[in-house]
Amino acid sequence: MNPLDALLQSRLAQGPIAAAEVMALGLYHPEHGYYRRTMSDGGGPWGFDGKDYYTALDLGSLLGQTLALRLEAAWEWLGRPARFMALEPGAGRGWLGRDVLNAVSGSFAEALVYVHRDDNPAARRAAEMALAPFLATNRARFAAESDPLESFTGAVFSNELLDALPAQPWRWEGERWTREVLTATGPEWQAADPGEAGAWFTSQTDGLEPRDGSIWCEVLPSVVHELALPLEAGLFLTVDYGESADRLLAKGADLRRFKAHSVDGKWHEDLGEADLTADVDFTRLASLLEQEGLSNLSHMELSKWIRIHAPLDEWGASWMDLPDAERKLRTENLLQLTLPGLMGSRFRVLEGWKEK
Numbered sequence: 314m315n316p317l318d319a320l321l322q323s324r325l326a327q328g329p330i331a332a333a334e335v336m337a338l339g340l341y342h343p344e345h346g347y348y349r350r351t352m353s354d355g356g357g358p359w360g361f362d363g364k365d366y367y368t369a370l371d372l373g374s375l376l377g378q379t380l381a382l383r384l385e386a387a388w389e390w391l392g393r394p395a396r397f398m399a400l401e402p403g404a405g406r407g408w409l410g411r412d413v414l415n416a417v418s419g420s421f422a423e424a425l426v427y428v429h430r431d432d433n434p435a436a437r438r439a440a441e442m443a444l445a446p447f448l449a450t451n452r453a454r455f456a457a458e459s460d461p462l463e464s465f466t467g468a469v470f471s472n473e474l475l476d477a478l479p480a481q482p483w484r485w486e487g488e489r490w491t492r493e494v495l496t497a498t499g500p501e502w503q504a505a506d507p508g509e510a511g512a513w514f515t516s517q518t519d520g521l522e523p524r525d526g527s528i529w530c531e532v533l534p535s536v537v538h539e540l541a542l543p544l545e546a547g548l549f550l551t552v553d554y555g556e557s558a559d560r561l562l563a564k565g566a567d568l569r570r571f572k573a574h575s576v577d578g579k580w581h582e583d584l585g586e587a588d589l590t591a592d593v594d595f596t597r598l599a600s601l602l603e604q605e606g607l608s609n610l611s612h613m614e615l616s617k618w619i620r621i622h623a624p625l626d627e628w629g630a631s632w633m634d635l636p637d638a639e640r641k642l643r644t645e646n647l648l649q650l651t652l653p654g655l656m657g658s659r660f661r662v663l664e665g666w667k668e669k
């Protein structure tokens with residue numbers, strides 16, 4: 314039995330455990346958590362063959378190139394400051410930062426300093442390699458999650474950070490709320506008082522139907538506060554799985570397990586050896602950011618965001634000069650992020666702005 318399953322069994326002897334607690338244990342147990350353990354092959358869980366999941370970054374640099382344009386737009390909006398810090402919490406392998414740093418040039422490149430913040434040890438090792446040339450020239454640096462964040466002008470951006478925060482599924486049964494828990498005999502929906510979560514869900518719909526349900530991320534306000542507070546002025550940008558609050562409720566949002574590129578609802582199995590994710594409630598995220606002083610908040614599908622902000626005609630024309638294999642990769646990357654039904658329509662991008 315793996316060490317987290319053994320730990321879980323002994324805790325279950327004392328009573329049921331909320332799904333959010335199981336998710337926290339599976340991902341963040343200091344020694345055996347999926348995002349805290351050292352993998353036997355010294356690598357990480359991301360990628361294609363023999364791995365668990367891939368992200369938009371494994372498909373190519375299109376996301377980073379488009380993000381670089383948004384960061385440059387923020388730098389222009391701020392009046393071209395001499396120093397523009399771009400903080401990436403949950404930065405994983407540092408590939409998004411690397412793609413941004415590779416894409417920028419001129420005065421903006423001179424102003425940009427990228428900060429990678431993620432205590433995941435396997436990711437940190439991969440990031441040291443991906444960012445090596447930029448670390449050597451002080452255009453990138455690492456920050457530990459426990460390091461206090463000093464005030465800065467620039468941007469906070471993340472890809473698939475918030476969907477990795479522990480979240481609790483709730484379901485409306487017609488007369489009462491139930492929450493998903495793990496018992497000694499398996500998962501169950503048990504009646505409980507949803508408190509603040511119930512008030513939020515009820516405020517986001519014209520009327521609840523039986524089996525409507527959503528997820529509630531308890532730590533979201535503190536994570537948003539911690540990241541938005543030091544941003545004195547600039548752009549806050551989040552790319553993640555998720556939907557608006559009303560759509561999540563209608564869908565009956567739940568936790569998902571990613572293992573060996575298949576997705577299922579077995580969030581309680583193979584703890585520490587499988588990725589667990591929850592949809593992000595973008596309505597709540599926007600509302601929390603507004604409380605932190607951000608304005609002009611908007612969110613949209615990743616595919617739409619790319620079509621609005623990336624000069625695709627120009628980029629497509631420039632790919633014609635590339636070797637066949639490289640051109641094919643760029644084209645596939647573009648299709649994955651812009652065609653309906655593929656990755657670009659499963660992700661959303663939220664932008665919010667903080668004025669001086």
Ligand SMILES: C[S@@+](CC[C@H](N)C(=O)[O-])C[C@H]1O[C@@H](n2cnc3c(N)ncnc32)[C@H](O)[C@@H]1O
Nearest residue numbers: 348368402403404405430431433472473474477
């Ligand atoms: C799904 S992975 C995404 C990694 C990367 N952004 C990518 O797209 O490949 C989520 C990452 O968020 C990190 N993480 C979770 N909570 C965090 C926090 N409060 N601050 C910084 N990183 C965090 C985890 O360690 C993990 O590496």
